[in-house]
Amino acid sequence: MIRRLEVFLNRKIRVNFKNYYQRQDVQKLENKNFVLISRNCWGGQVYQWLNLPYNTPFVGLFLFGPCYMKLLSNFDEYMNMNLQFREVSKYPDAYNNHPIGLLGDIEIHFQHYKTKQEAKSKWNRRKARMLKYDKSNYFFSICDRRGVTNSDIEEFHKLKYKNKISFSFNKIPSLTNLQHIKFIQDLSKKKGAPPNGRKRFKLTFLYFDLVHYLNTGNVLRTRFKQ
Known part of the structure; x- marks a missing residue:
């Protein structure tokens, strides 16, 4: 309970002094050409925080766990496919009120886009920008949401990518490396997903x-550790 309270209070400090912390991070950033591959909005938030253009098409969207793991297992092949669309998701618990893209058998849910045309235009433009950069500057992330299991996160860390980081709220005993971040449930976290x-x-x-x-490319832990 004490640690949860600490997390809550530190969150409040970050919120109240957001502009200061953001200026500090923008000034410290040297690598401005990084590419984030993220299965949800975490990546887009990083670019916004650092006042950078999106060097990745993985912005304003999400992928269910099975599709994301399949994508990462054969990333280059899938990224060379043309984006198509379907009307109804193959996932029973998915909402079908946004464009649903397809790369072969991979579904991409463009939840923050109004039309297929907008989603495809921005996907292609940002993908072209991403492909200009060396893969050694790609950063891959994963988190425990929308069908991502502990086993998926374990498999994620076995993939042969240089830069990887994972987030979960459950302890995964097999993962003791610095690249796995276990969050503490703070007081603002609601029950459920x-x-x-x-x-x-x-x-x-x-x-x-x-x-x-x-x-x-190295993870330097800060206040809260596993």
Whole structure:
């Protein structure tokens, strides 16, 4: 309970002094050409925080766990496919009130886009921008939401990508490396599904130095550790 209260209070400090912390991070950032591959809005929040253009098409969207893991297992092949669309998701608990993209058998849910045309235009433009950068500067992330299991996160860390980081609210005993962040449930967390990408981004700074990670590829833990 004490640690949960600490998380809550530190969140409040970050909110109240947001502009100060943001200016500090923008000034410290040296690697401005990084590419974030994120299955939800966490990645887009990073670019917005650092006042950078989106160097990735993975913005304003989400993927269910099985599709995301399949995408990562054969990333180059899927990213070379043309984006198509379907009307109804293959996932029973999905909402079908936004454009649902397809890369082969991979579903991409463009939840923050109004039309297929908008989703496809921005996807293609940002994908072209992403492909200009070396893969050594790609940063992959995953979190325990929308069908992502502990086993998926374990498999994620076995993938041969240079820069990887994972987030969960459950302890995964097999993962003791610095690249796995276990969040503490703070007092503002509601019961039910784990927080979405936006809310999770706000917790990020309590656990590791984001800018140091983007500059060096190394995870430097901050106040709260596992």
